[in-house]
Amino acid sequence: MAVVPLAIMVILFSFLIYNAIPSMRYSGFDFFTSYIWNPGMFYRDPIMYHGVPAPYKSSFGMLSFFVGTMITTAFALVIAFPVSIFLSLTLNLYTPRALRRPFSAMVELFAGIPSVVYGLWGVIVLEPILLHRIEPWMKTNLSFIPGFSGEVFSGAGIIAAGLILGIMIIPIVTAVISESMASQPKEFKEGVYALGGTKWEVGRHILLRNTRRQIAGGTLLGTGRALGETMAVLMVSGAVVNVLPTSIFSLTNTMSAQIAAALDSAFIDATGMNISALVELGVILVVISLIANLAGRAIAGKAALRGYEND
Amino acid sequence: MTESASKTADFRKLMDAKFERRVFSDLLVRIIGYCILGLMTGLLLAIVGYVAILGLGSISFKMFVTVGNTSTGGLANAIVGTWELVGMGLLLSLPVGVFGGLYLSEYSSRYTGGVLRLFVDILTSIPSIVLGLFGYLVLVIELNMGYSLLAGGLTLGVMMIPYIMRISEISYSNIPGETREAAFALGANSMQVSLRLLLVQARVGIMTAILLSISIAAGETAQLLYTALFNNGYTTGLTHEPVAYLTYVIWYSLNQPTPYAHALAYSAALVLVSSIFFLLLLSKYIGRGK
Numbered sequence: 001m002a003v004v005p006l007a008i009m010v011i012l013f014s015f016l017i018y019n020a021i022p023s024m025r026y027s028g029f030d031f032f033t034s035y036i037w038n039p040g041m042f043y044r045d046p047i048m049y050h051g052v053p054a055p056y057k058s059s060f061g062m063l064s065f066f067v068g069t070m071i072t073t074a075f076a077l078v079i080a081f082p083v084s085i086f087l088s089l090t091l092n093l094y095t096p097r098a099l100r101r102p103f104s105a106m107v108e109l110f111a112g113i114p115s116v117v118y119g120l121w122g123v124i125v126l127e128p129i130l131l132h133r134i135e136p137w138m139k140t141n142l143s144f145i146p147g148f149s150g151e152v153f154s155g156a157g158i159i160a161a162g163l164i165l166g167i168m169i170i171p172i173v174t175a176v177i178s179e180s181m182a183s184q185p186k187e188f189k190e191g192v193y194a195l196g197g198t199k200w201e202v203g204r205h206i207l208l209r210n211t212r213r214q215i216a217g218g219t220l221l222g223t224g225r226a227l228g229e230t231m232a233v234l235m236v237s238g239a240v241v242n243v244l245p246t247s248i249f250s251l252t253n254t255m256s257a258q259i260a261a262a263l264d265s266a267f268i269d270a271t272g273m274n275i276s277a278l279v280e281l282g283v284i285l286v287v288i289s290l291i292a293n294l295a296g297r298a299i300a301g302k303a304a305l306r307g308y309e310n311d
Numbered sequence: 312m313t314e315s316a317s318k319t320a321d322f323r324k325l326m327d328a329k330f331e332r333r334v335f336s337d338l339l340v341r342i343i344g345y346c347i348l349g350l351m352t353g354l355l356l357a358i359v360g361y362v363a364i365l366g367l368g369s370i371s372f373k374m375f376v377t378v379g380n381t382s383t384g385g386l387a388n389a390i391v392g393t394w395e396l397v398g399m400g401l402l403l404s405l406p407v408g409v410f411g412g413l414y415l416s417e418y419s420s421r422y423t424g425g426v427l428r429l430f431v432d433i434l435t436s437i438p439s440i441v442l443g444l445f446g447y448l449v450l451v452i453e454l455n456m457g458y459s460l461l462a463g464g465l466t467l468g469v470m471m472i473p474y475i476m477r478i479s480e481i482s483y484s485n486i487p488g489e490t491r492e493a494a495f496a497l498g499a500n501s502m503q504v505s506l507r508l509l510l511v512q513a514r515v516g517i518m519t520a521i522l523l524s525i526s527i528a529a530g531e532t533a534q535l536l537y538t539a540l541f542n543n544g545y546t547t548g549l550t551h552e553p554v555a556y557l558t559y560v561i562w563y564s565l566n567q568p569t570p571y572a573h574a575l576a577y578s579a580a581l582v583l584v585s586s587i588f589f590l591l592l593l594s595k596y597i598g599r600g601k
Contacts, residue, residue: 002411002419002476006430008469012437012445019448083347090344103348105595106355112591113358114530116561117580121358123565124365167354198337228438230533231562256440256533263444263537279448282441293436294429 016283022052023276027060031280034061037241037258039265039274046271053271060277062284064244068158068252069285071245072233073226075162080169080222085208085215087170088178092207093199104178111171119235122164127155127236135159135249150247156238157251164232169222176218176300180211217300224293228285230256255285359584366581369574378555380543381564382572386579388545392555393583395546396539397528399464400471404524407468408475409517413505415476416483428477435473439533442470446538457551463539470534471524478523482516483509515597522594526587532558557583 023031026049040058047056087107095103135152143149184206192202208215238251239261245252253261259278266274377385415424437445446466456462486509494504510517540553541563557579564576 001407001409002414002427004407004411005434005472005476006427008472009430009433011449012442015445015448015453016441083351086340086344086347087351089340090348094341094344095348103352105592106352109588109591110351110355112526112530112587114532114558114561114583114587116532116558117358117362117530117584120561120565120576120580121361125357125361170351198333200337200340201333203340224436228436228440230438230440231558235562235565256438259440259444260533260536263447279444282438282444285438286441289438290433290436294432297432 016279016286019276020280020283021276022054022273023060023280025050025052026054026273027277027280031060031062031277032066033063034059035063035067035242035244036061037064037262037277039262039269042268042270052273054273055269055271058273060273060280062255062281064240064242065253065255065258065281066284067244068237069227069254069256069288071158072161072165072237072252072254073223075158076165076169076226077219077223079163079166080173081219083166084170084173084177084218084222087174088181089203089207091174091178092181093203107171107174110167115168115229115231116235118164118168119232122160122232122236123156126160126163129155130160131155139249147248150249152249153251154238156236158237158245158248161233161237161252161254164236165226165229168229168232169226172225173218173222176221177211177215180214180218180300181207184210214300217296217298220292220296220299222296224289224296227289227292228256229254230260233257234260255281259285359588362577362580362584365577368577370578370581374575374578378544379560379575381541381560381575382567382569384543386557386560386575386582388542388555389557389560389579390582392539392542392546393529393557395460396464396467396535396554396556397525399460400467400528401521401525403465403468404471404475405521407472408520408524409479409510411472412476412479413483413509416480417501417505417509431473431476434469439470439531442466443534443537445469446534451538458538458540458553459548459550460539460546460552460554461549463535463554463556466534466538467528467531470531471528474524474527475517475520478520479513479517482513482520485516486512519594519598522590522597526590526594529590530558530583530587532556532562535559 027034028050036059038057038059040055042055044056046053048054091100091104091107131152131154135155138148139150139152188206188210189202192206197205233254234257237253237257239253239257240251241253241258241262243251259282262274263278266278269275374385374387375390376387378388379385411427415427419427443466446462446469450456450462450465451458490508490512491504494508495501499508535554535556535558539556541559542553542555544555546552546554560579561576561583564572564579567573
């Protein structure tokens with residue numbers, strides 16, 4: 001039974017790569033450098049190009065989705081990283097013992113909210129607030145920062161997607177950091193207190209310093225989660241195609257959201273090239289998020305094992 | 312003597328200033344921390360509260376008993392379909408997770424265990440939409456299941472395997488070695504130890520793993536979009552018959568223009584979030600001793 005995940009992974013990768021081959025032959029390297037994603041004309045006769053059939057005038061470039069994925073993930077990390085650090089510090093230093101469990105359970109409840117519900121909240125609550133209050137304010141007061149001057153379209157876009165993603169990855173980043181802070185030996189903390197140290201000095205010199213690896217690992221795990229998140233981003237990013245963002249107010253799209261949004265119309269394509277292109281997009285997404293996740297696990301995991309030895 | 316006294320006074324002043332600064336930075340961090348903790352509490356209340364208010368304002372008993380098509384009718388088919396899909400997912404992931412975890416914890420060597428665990432970790436890091444794409448290519452098209460309960464449920468099951476396997480593995484490893492030795496000393500063979508001792512002893516851990524994985528699976532959308540599609544009625548067959556589920560109603564009805572469609576979306580969100588929170592808190596309550 002333990003071999004099942006391995007078997008599933010082998011089948012998954014072979015199927016994905018096999019199905020991505022037509023798109024690789026058709027688009028070649030342009031897939032990485034072009035930002036035009038055009039499904040083509042399904043009612044015209046398909047053309048043959050590099051030995052594979054494709055719809056007339058179709059072209060597939062992942063650049064805009066890749067840029068959107070990276071920008072929204074970076075935005076999410078900017079939100080989630082400091083919040084998670086302060087949350088873990090507060091939970092481990094300042095929260096009364098009786099409240100510690102309820103508060104960490106509360107942080108875990110964030111992880112239980114389904115991504116469509118985040119999307120729903122983003123569309124109904126967050127977008128109007130962003131559109132009418134925050135983005136106009138940012139435009140008038142922060143336009144000296146590069147990237148902060150541009151048209152405010154609607155509440156959707158990079159800010160909304162980044163904020164929602166940030167909220168969504170806070171639980172996982174906080175869990176890793178807080179767990180490793182809690183497993184720090186009591187003697188270290190007692191030593192600092194015995195020297196007359198304040199709680200913040202315990203936090204700075206013991207908790208933060210000794211958990212740097214887990215902080216990095218937890219952040220990478222959060223990055224992996226943000227990269228693959230689909231539904232919430234699909235609902236609040238604006239889901240545009242063929243547009244590169246010009247400012248922080250721009251509408252955007254991500255690789256995962258594009259797969260979800262475009263698969264529907266890709267089924268109509270008799271040549272199968274549209275599906276193949278989406279599969280190639282998926283393969284690249286898997287590779288990126290695998291790197292983030294496995295690196296995070298390796299960094300945090302080894303340090304966690306070392307923590308066991310010191311216990 | 313006056314010189315040394317003034318030196319002491321200077322030193323004291325210096326230390327006082329330093330002490331004040333240290334206490335101040337401690338206070339500052341404490342305030343920022345409390346603010347962020349308060350902000351997160353407020354945010355959770357804002358999200359859940361908003362869903363609750365919208366949902367309670369639009370939900371009706373009729374929605375639980377009538378089938379719907381995302382713009383008219385009710386949610387009965389979506390509620391039933393969600394649990395059908397999750398049940399199908401459990402049918403795959405429960406045996407694989409529980410016995411796979413048993414193998415990882417009890418039988419695997421260091422090396423094979425490490426390799427197999429790596430693949431479990433890889434499986435957790437596959438984005439859900441890619442799992443959906445995989446389910447579409449392999450189950451819907453290649454194995455010719457069509458959009459169906461089987462295709463959607465198995466895709467969900469693939470996602471649930473790692474959670475059940477890793478958590479149950481941990482709960483087997485937490486059983487003290489003496490318990491096994493005692494059983495072996497009484498003449499039990501390794502199969503009896505596994506099935507009649509370890510499985511029973513780890514039941515709390517396995518139960519929390521099941522509840523957690525159900526709560527995650529019930530909230531998934533991306534895997535199901537192109538494996539289960541949607542159904543305007545109940546699903547009774549295994550293959551070639553699409554399935555309705557709650558997350559689809561939330562996503563799709565929100566894009567519909569009519570107020571009633573929005574009411575359906577809010578009600579679906581309320582039903583979904585409250586059942587997920589119930590499952591999560593239940594698993595916390597069951598596993599509270601650990």
